Protein backbone atom coordinates (compact mmCIF):
# COMPACT_ATOMS: atom_id res chain seq x y z
CA UNK A 1 0.00 0.00 0.00
CA UNK A 2 1.08 3.58 -0.70
CA UNK A 3 -0.01 6.67 1.17
CA UNK A 4 -0.08 9.98 -0.64
CA UNK A 5 -0.17 13.08 1.54
CA UNK A 6 -2.18 15.94 0.17
CA UNK A 7 -0.79 19.06 1.84
CA UNK A 8 -3.52 21.68 2.18
CA UNK A 9 -2.67 23.16 5.58
CA UNK A 10 -5.57 22.56 7.96
CA UNK A 11 -7.34 20.59 5.25
CA UNK A 12 -4.49 18.12 4.65
CA UNK A 13 -5.38 14.47 4.24
CA UNK A 14 -4.01 11.17 3.01
CA UNK A 15 -4.89 9.07 -0.03
CA UNK A 16 -4.30 5.38 0.65
CA UNK A 17 -3.77 3.30 -2.48
CA UNK A 18 -3.48 -0.46 -2.73
CA UNK A 19 -5.15 -3.79 -3.35
CA UNK A 20 -7.67 -5.21 -0.83
CA UNK A 21 -7.47 -2.26 1.55
CA UNK A 22 -11.19 -1.45 1.83
CA UNK A 23 -11.41 -3.84 4.77
CA UNK A 24 -9.33 -1.47 6.85
CA UNK A 25 -11.61 1.55 6.40
CA UNK A 26 -13.29 1.25 9.83
CA UNK A 27 -9.97 1.02 11.62
CA UNK A 28 -8.53 4.02 9.80
CA UNK A 29 -11.60 6.14 10.49
CA UNK A 30 -11.35 5.27 14.17
CA UNK A 31 -7.68 6.28 14.16
CA UNK A 32 -8.79 9.55 12.59
CA UNK A 33 -10.88 10.22 15.69
CA UNK A 34 -14.24 9.40 14.17
CA UNK A 35 -16.81 7.23 15.92
CA UNK A 36 -20.53 6.65 16.35
CA UNK A 37 -22.73 6.71 13.29
CA UNK A 38 -21.57 6.53 9.69
CA UNK A 39 -23.52 6.79 6.44
CA UNK A 40 -22.35 5.09 3.26
CA UNK A 41 -23.69 6.52 -0.01
CA UNK A 42 -23.35 4.15 -2.96
CA UNK A 43 -25.10 3.29 -6.22
CA UNK A 44 -27.08 0.34 -7.55
CA UNK A 45 -24.05 -1.19 -9.34
CA UNK A 46 -21.42 -0.74 -6.65
CA UNK A 47 -23.62 -1.29 -3.58
CA UNK A 48 -24.45 -4.94 -4.25
CA UNK A 49 -20.76 -5.67 -4.93
CA UNK A 50 -19.01 -3.84 -2.08
CA UNK A 51 -21.37 -2.24 0.47
CA UNK A 52 -21.47 -5.33 2.70
CA UNK A 53 -17.68 -5.47 2.79
CA UNK A 54 -17.40 -1.83 3.80
CA UNK A 55 -20.24 -2.15 6.31
CA UNK A 56 -18.50 -5.09 7.97
CA UNK A 57 -15.28 -3.14 8.32
CA UNK A 58 -17.10 -0.16 9.85
CA UNK A 59 -19.14 -2.32 12.23
CA UNK A 60 -16.06 -4.14 13.43
CA UNK A 61 -14.57 -0.77 14.32
CA UNK A 62 -17.69 0.09 16.34
CA UNK A 63 -19.65 2.26 13.92
CA UNK A 64 -23.42 2.14 13.50
CA UNK A 65 -23.86 2.06 9.75
CA UNK A 66 -26.59 3.33 7.42
CA UNK A 67 -26.25 2.32 3.78
CA UNK A 68 -27.95 4.61 1.28
CA UNK A 69 -28.17 3.41 -2.30
CA UNK A 70 -29.10 5.55 -5.29
CA UNK A 71 -29.69 4.39 -8.87
CA UNK A 72 -26.44 4.36 -10.89
CA UNK A 73 -25.78 7.07 -13.46
CA UNK A 74 -25.18 10.77 -14.00
CA UNK A 75 -28.96 11.42 -14.04
CA UNK A 76 -28.97 10.95 -10.26
CA UNK A 77 -26.48 13.75 -9.61
CA UNK A 78 -29.21 16.25 -8.75
CA UNK A 79 -30.58 18.35 -5.91
CA UNK A 80 -33.65 16.08 -5.87
CA UNK A 81 -31.49 13.04 -5.09
CA UNK A 82 -29.60 15.07 -2.50
CA UNK A 83 -32.90 16.12 -0.87
CA UNK A 84 -33.97 12.48 -0.53
CA UNK A 85 -30.63 11.64 1.05
CA UNK A 86 -30.83 14.55 3.55
CA UNK A 87 -34.16 13.08 4.72
CA UNK A 88 -32.54 9.72 5.26
CA UNK A 89 -29.55 11.16 7.10
CA UNK A 90 -31.90 13.06 9.40
CA UNK A 91 -33.97 9.92 9.97
CA UNK A 92 -30.79 8.05 10.95
CA UNK A 93 -29.87 10.89 13.36
CA UNK A 94 -26.53 11.52 11.75
CA UNK A 95 -24.52 13.94 13.85
CA UNK A 96 -21.82 16.55 13.40
CA UNK A 97 -19.01 14.03 13.80
CA UNK A 98 -20.64 11.23 11.77
CA UNK A 99 -18.77 10.58 8.52
CA UNK A 100 -20.47 10.44 5.15
CA UNK A 101 -18.63 7.88 3.06
CA UNK A 102 -18.83 7.84 -0.75
CA UNK A 103 -18.54 4.31 -2.13
CA UNK A 104 -18.65 4.50 -5.91
CA UNK A 105 -17.53 6.35 -9.01
CA UNK A 106 -17.39 10.08 -9.62
CA UNK A 107 -21.16 10.49 -9.56
CA UNK A 108 -21.45 9.12 -6.04
CA UNK A 109 -18.30 10.99 -4.97
CA UNK A 110 -19.49 14.39 -6.23
CA UNK A 111 -22.99 13.93 -4.79
CA UNK A 112 -21.92 12.50 -1.43
CA UNK A 113 -19.24 15.19 -1.13
CA UNK A 114 -21.84 17.88 -1.73
CA UNK A 115 -24.06 16.32 0.93
CA UNK A 116 -21.15 16.09 3.39
CA UNK A 117 -20.31 19.75 2.70
CA UNK A 118 -23.83 20.97 3.31
CA UNK A 119 -25.53 18.63 5.78
CA UNK A 120 -25.29 20.23 9.25
CA UNK A 121 -23.01 22.78 7.50
CA UNK A 122 -20.40 20.10 6.99
CA UNK A 123 -19.73 16.62 8.32
CA UNK A 124 -16.55 14.54 7.86
CA UNK A 125 -16.30 13.24 4.31
CA UNK A 126 -14.52 10.06 3.27
CA UNK A 127 -14.07 8.83 -0.28
CA UNK A 128 -13.84 5.18 -1.26
CA UNK A 129 -13.60 5.64 -5.05
CA UNK A 130 -14.36 2.55 -7.12
CA UNK A 131 -13.95 3.65 -10.74
CA UNK A 132 -10.56 4.45 -12.25
CA UNK A 133 -11.72 7.99 -12.98
CA UNK A 134 -12.78 8.51 -9.38
CA UNK A 135 -9.49 7.11 -8.03
CA UNK A 136 -7.23 9.29 -10.14
CA UNK A 137 -9.29 12.38 -10.70
CA UNK A 138 -12.67 13.14 -9.12
CA UNK A 139 -11.70 12.12 -5.57
CA UNK A 140 -8.76 14.54 -5.63
CA UNK A 141 -9.18 18.30 -5.57
CA UNK A 142 -12.14 18.93 -3.33
CA UNK A 143 -14.72 19.76 -5.99
CA UNK A 144 -18.14 18.47 -5.05
CA UNK A 145 -21.50 19.20 -6.58
CA UNK A 146 -24.56 18.29 -8.57
CA UNK A 147 -25.97 19.02 -12.02
CA UNK A 148 -28.92 21.36 -12.46
CA UNK A 149 -31.16 21.48 -15.52
CA UNK A 150 -28.91 21.08 -18.54
CA UNK A 151 -25.87 22.38 -16.68
CA UNK A 152 -23.28 19.98 -15.33
CA UNK A 153 -21.71 20.55 -11.90
CA UNK A 154 -23.33 23.97 -11.65
CA UNK A 155 -24.25 23.79 -7.96
CA UNK A 156 -21.53 22.77 -5.56
CA UNK A 157 -18.85 23.49 -3.03
CA UNK A 158 -15.14 23.01 -2.52
CA UNK A 159 -14.91 20.51 0.31
CA UNK A 160 -11.91 18.34 1.13
CA UNK A 161 -12.27 14.74 2.30
CA UNK A 162 -10.76 13.56 5.58
CA UNK A 163 -9.39 10.51 3.84
CA UNK A 164 -9.43 8.73 0.47
CA UNK A 165 -9.17 4.95 0.27
CA UNK A 166 -8.49 3.75 -3.27
CA UNK A 167 -8.74 -0.04 -3.26
CA UNK A 168 -7.45 -0.92 -6.72
CA UNK A 169 -8.72 -4.51 -6.55
CA UNK A 170 -12.32 -3.31 -7.07
CA UNK A 171 -11.41 -2.24 -10.61
CA UNK A 172 -11.85 -5.91 -11.60
CA UNK A 173 -15.61 -5.47 -11.71
CA UNK A 174 -15.53 -2.13 -13.49
CA UNK A 175 -17.03 -2.46 -17.00
CA UNK A 176 -14.36 -2.39 -19.71
CA UNK A 177 -15.77 0.76 -21.27
CA UNK A 178 -15.48 2.55 -17.93
CA UNK A 179 -11.87 1.44 -17.58
CA UNK A 180 -11.11 2.96 -20.98
CA UNK A 181 -13.06 6.03 -20.05
CA UNK A 182 -10.95 6.56 -16.93
CA UNK A 183 -7.83 5.86 -18.94
CA UNK A 184 -8.72 8.79 -21.24
CA UNK A 185 -8.28 11.09 -18.30
CA UNK A 186 -5.14 9.23 -17.14
CA UNK A 187 -3.53 9.76 -20.55
CA UNK A 188 -4.36 13.45 -20.32
CA UNK A 189 -2.59 13.76 -16.97
CA UNK A 190 0.36 11.77 -18.25
CA UNK A 191 0.71 14.04 -21.28
CA UNK A 192 1.20 16.91 -18.83
CA UNK A 193 3.99 15.20 -16.90
CA UNK A 194 7.06 13.75 -18.59
CA UNK A 195 7.89 11.15 -15.95
CA UNK A 196 4.31 9.92 -15.68
CA UNK A 197 4.03 9.70 -19.47
CA UNK A 198 7.12 7.54 -19.71
CA UNK A 199 5.79 5.20 -17.03
CA UNK A 200 2.40 4.93 -18.71
CA UNK A 201 3.93 4.39 -22.13
CA UNK A 202 5.87 1.41 -20.79
CA UNK A 203 2.97 -0.02 -18.80
CA UNK A 204 -0.29 0.76 -20.59
CA UNK A 205 -0.78 -2.82 -21.75
CA UNK A 206 -0.35 -4.13 -18.22
CA UNK A 207 -2.70 -1.45 -16.98
CA UNK A 208 -5.40 -2.55 -19.38
CA UNK A 209 -5.28 -6.06 -17.85
CA UNK A 210 -5.30 -4.53 -14.35
CA UNK A 211 -1.86 -5.64 -13.23
CA UNK A 212 -1.97 -4.75 -9.51
CA UNK A 213 1.41 -3.05 -8.98
CA UNK A 214 0.95 -1.09 -12.21
CA UNK A 215 -2.53 0.10 -11.23
CA UNK A 216 -1.28 1.10 -7.81
CA UNK A 217 1.55 3.09 -9.39
CA UNK A 218 -0.73 4.77 -11.95
CA UNK A 219 -3.20 5.87 -9.27
CA UNK A 220 -0.29 7.09 -7.13
CA UNK A 221 1.35 9.05 -9.95
CA UNK A 222 -1.89 10.47 -11.27
CA UNK A 223 -3.51 11.39 -7.96
CA UNK A 224 -0.17 12.77 -6.78
CA UNK A 225 0.22 14.93 -9.85
CA UNK A 226 -3.35 16.23 -9.62
CA UNK A 227 -2.94 16.89 -5.88
CA UNK A 228 0.20 18.88 -6.59
CA UNK A 229 -1.49 21.08 -9.15
CA UNK A 230 -4.54 21.53 -6.95
CA UNK A 231 -2.30 22.35 -3.98
CA UNK A 232 -0.76 25.15 -6.00
CA UNK A 233 -4.15 26.38 -7.11
CA UNK A 234 -6.86 25.12 -4.74
CA UNK A 235 -9.62 27.39 -6.02
CA UNK A 236 -8.90 27.12 -9.69
CA UNK A 237 -7.52 30.45 -10.76
CA UNK A 238 -4.48 29.75 -12.90
CA UNK A 239 -2.37 26.63 -12.97
CA UNK A 240 -5.29 24.21 -12.94
CA UNK A 241 -6.10 25.47 -16.43
CA UNK A 242 -3.53 23.07 -17.89
CA UNK A 243 -5.86 20.25 -16.85
CA UNK A 244 -8.23 21.45 -19.57
CA UNK A 245 -5.99 19.87 -22.18
CA UNK A 246 -8.21 17.76 -24.47
CA UNK A 247 -11.31 19.21 -22.83
CA UNK A 248 -12.12 22.26 -24.95
CA UNK A 249 -12.80 20.19 -28.07
CA UNK A 250 -13.77 17.24 -25.86
CA UNK A 251 -16.66 19.18 -24.36
CA UNK A 252 -17.75 20.22 -27.86
CA UNK A 253 -17.81 16.56 -28.94
CA UNK A 254 -19.88 15.60 -25.89
CA UNK A 255 -22.30 18.45 -26.58
CA UNK A 256 -22.95 17.70 -30.27
CA UNK A 257 -23.34 13.97 -29.70
CA UNK A 258 -25.77 14.53 -26.81
CA UNK A 259 -23.24 12.88 -24.48
CA UNK A 260 -23.36 9.61 -26.46
CA UNK A 261 -19.59 9.91 -26.68
CA UNK A 262 -18.48 9.40 -23.08
CA UNK A 263 -16.27 11.91 -21.31
CA UNK A 264 -13.03 9.90 -21.45
CA UNK A 265 -13.62 9.10 -25.11
CA UNK A 266 -14.33 12.76 -25.87
CA UNK A 267 -11.13 13.78 -24.06
CA UNK A 268 -9.16 11.28 -26.16
CA UNK A 269 -10.57 12.76 -29.37
CA UNK A 270 -10.05 16.25 -27.93
CA UNK A 271 -6.37 15.60 -27.20
CA UNK A 272 -5.72 14.31 -30.70
CA UNK A 273 -7.57 17.16 -32.41
CA UNK A 274 -6.00 19.78 -30.17
CA UNK A 275 -2.58 18.30 -30.93
CA UNK A 276 -3.30 18.83 -34.63
CA UNK A 277 -4.01 22.47 -33.92
CA UNK A 278 -0.79 22.76 -31.91
CA UNK A 279 1.12 21.15 -34.81
CA UNK A 280 -0.46 23.59 -37.20
CA UNK A 281 0.62 26.50 -35.02
CA UNK A 282 4.14 25.07 -35.07
CA UNK A 283 4.11 24.59 -31.33
CA UNK A 284 4.25 20.82 -31.01
CA UNK A 285 6.08 17.93 -32.69
CA UNK A 286 4.59 15.13 -34.76
CA UNK A 287 6.47 12.21 -33.09
CA UNK A 288 5.11 13.26 -29.71
CA UNK A 289 1.57 13.64 -31.09
CA UNK A 290 1.91 10.09 -32.44
CA UNK A 291 2.95 8.77 -29.04
CA UNK A 292 -0.25 10.12 -27.54
CA UNK A 293 -2.31 8.66 -30.35
CA UNK A 294 -0.68 5.28 -29.78
CA UNK A 295 -1.63 5.38 -26.12
CA UNK A 296 -5.21 6.31 -26.93
CA UNK A 297 -5.31 3.27 -29.20
CA UNK A 298 -3.96 0.92 -26.50
CA UNK A 299 -6.55 2.20 -24.05
CA UNK A 300 -9.37 1.21 -26.40
CA UNK A 301 -10.39 4.80 -26.98
CA UNK A 302 -11.49 6.48 -30.22
CA UNK A 303 -8.91 8.64 -31.97
CA UNK A 304 -11.18 10.21 -34.55
CA UNK A 305 -14.19 12.48 -34.48
CA UNK A 306 -17.45 10.62 -35.05
CA UNK A 307 -19.30 11.24 -38.35
CA UNK A 308 -20.95 14.63 -38.06
CA UNK A 309 -23.42 16.46 -40.29
CA UNK A 310 -22.45 19.93 -41.52
CA UNK A 311 -24.86 21.38 -39.00
CA UNK A 312 -23.26 19.42 -36.14
CA UNK A 313 -19.83 20.59 -37.21
CA UNK A 314 -21.01 24.18 -36.94
CA UNK A 315 -22.56 23.35 -33.58
CA UNK A 316 -19.29 21.87 -32.36
CA UNK A 317 -17.43 25.06 -33.21
CA UNK A 318 -20.18 27.09 -31.49
CA UNK A 319 -19.89 24.88 -28.39
CA UNK A 320 -16.12 25.40 -28.32
CA UNK A 321 -16.64 29.16 -28.68
CA UNK A 322 -18.96 29.15 -25.69
CA UNK A 323 -16.92 26.88 -23.50
CA UNK A 324 -16.53 28.18 -19.98
CA UNK A 325 -12.86 28.88 -20.68
CA UNK A 326 -13.79 31.77 -22.95
CA UNK A 327 -12.44 35.04 -21.53
CA UNK A 328 -13.30 38.41 -23.12
CA UNK A 329 -14.60 36.65 -26.21
CA UNK A 330 -11.31 34.84 -26.86
CA UNK A 331 -11.21 31.07 -26.78
CA UNK A 332 -8.55 29.89 -24.35
CA UNK A 333 -7.02 26.61 -25.45
CA UNK A 334 -4.61 24.50 -23.45
CA UNK A 335 -2.14 23.12 -25.98
CA UNK A 336 0.99 21.02 -25.64
CA UNK A 337 4.38 22.39 -26.55
CA UNK A 338 5.91 19.07 -25.69
CA UNK A 339 4.91 16.12 -23.56
CA UNK A 340 5.00 17.48 -20.02
CA UNK A 341 4.68 21.11 -21.07
CA UNK A 342 1.32 22.77 -21.70
CA UNK A 343 0.48 26.39 -22.36
CA UNK A 344 -2.77 28.29 -22.40
CA UNK A 345 -3.17 30.29 -25.61
CA UNK A 346 -5.81 32.47 -27.23
CA UNK A 347 -4.33 32.03 -30.71
CA UNK A 348 -6.89 29.42 -31.76
CA UNK A 349 -9.65 30.99 -33.85
CA UNK A 350 -12.94 29.36 -34.96
CA UNK A 351 -11.56 29.47 -38.54
CA UNK A 352 -8.51 27.46 -37.54
CA UNK A 353 -10.68 24.88 -35.77
CA UNK A 354 -12.79 24.48 -38.92
CA UNK A 355 -9.67 24.03 -41.03
CA UNK A 356 -7.99 21.50 -38.78
CA UNK A 357 -11.00 19.44 -37.72
CA UNK A 358 -13.05 19.49 -40.90
CA UNK A 359 -10.67 20.54 -43.65
CA UNK A 360 -12.63 23.71 -44.35
CA UNK A 361 -10.79 26.43 -46.15
CA UNK A 362 -10.63 29.64 -44.19
CA UNK A 363 -11.07 32.03 -47.12
Ligand SMILES: NC(=O)c1ccc[n+]([C@@H]2O[C@H](COP(=O)([O-])OP(=O)(O)OC[C@H]3O[C@@H](n4cnc5c(N)ncnc54)[C@H](O)[C@@H]3O)[C@@H](O)[C@H]2O)c1
Nearest residue numbers: 045072105106107108130131133134137138143170173174
Ligand atom coordinates in the same frame (compact mmCIF):
# COMPACT_ATOMS: atom_id res chain seq x y z
N1 LIG B 1 -15.02 16.36 -8.65
C1 LIG B 1 -14.18 16.36 -9.65
O1 LIG B 1 -13.11 16.98 -9.61
C2 LIG B 1 -14.51 15.56 -10.87
C3 LIG B 1 -13.54 15.32 -11.84
C4 LIG B 1 -13.86 14.53 -12.93
C5 LIG B 1 -15.14 14.02 -13.04
N2 LIG B 1 -16.08 14.28 -12.09
C6 LIG B 1 -17.44 13.71 -12.17
O2 LIG B 1 -17.32 12.30 -12.08
C7 LIG B 1 -18.44 11.71 -12.74
C8 LIG B 1 -17.95 10.57 -13.61
O3 LIG B 1 -17.35 9.60 -12.79
P1 LIG B 1 -17.29 8.07 -13.22
O4 LIG B 1 -16.73 7.97 -14.57
O5 LIG B 1 -16.67 7.33 -12.12
O6 LIG B 1 -18.83 7.74 -13.40
P2 LIG B 1 -19.86 6.89 -12.51
O7 LIG B 1 -19.80 7.26 -11.10
O8 LIG B 1 -21.16 6.98 -13.21
O9 LIG B 1 -19.29 5.41 -12.66
C9 LIG B 1 -19.28 4.79 -13.92
C10 LIG B 1 -20.09 3.49 -13.91
O10 LIG B 1 -19.30 2.47 -13.33
C11 LIG B 1 -19.99 1.85 -12.24
N3 LIG B 1 -18.96 1.43 -11.29
C12 LIG B 1 -18.11 2.25 -10.59
N4 LIG B 1 -17.22 1.50 -9.92
C13 LIG B 1 -17.47 0.20 -10.20
C14 LIG B 1 -16.87 -1.03 -9.84
N5 LIG B 1 -15.76 -1.08 -9.09
N6 LIG B 1 -17.42 -2.17 -10.29
C15 LIG B 1 -18.52 -2.12 -11.12
N7 LIG B 1 -19.11 -1.00 -11.52
C16 LIG B 1 -18.60 0.15 -11.07
C17 LIG B 1 -20.96 2.89 -11.76
O11 LIG B 1 -22.06 2.32 -11.10
C18 LIG B 1 -21.37 3.55 -13.07
O12 LIG B 1 -22.35 2.80 -13.72
C19 LIG B 1 -19.14 12.82 -13.50
O13 LIG B 1 -20.32 13.18 -12.84
C20 LIG B 1 -18.14 13.96 -13.48
O14 LIG B 1 -18.75 15.24 -13.49
C21 LIG B 1 -15.78 15.02 -11.02
Ligand SMILES: [Zn+2]
Nearest residue numbers: 185247263267
Ligand atom coordinates in the same frame (compact mmCIF):
# COMPACT_ATOMS: atom_id res chain seq x y z
ZN1 LIG C 1 -12.26 15.45 -17.65
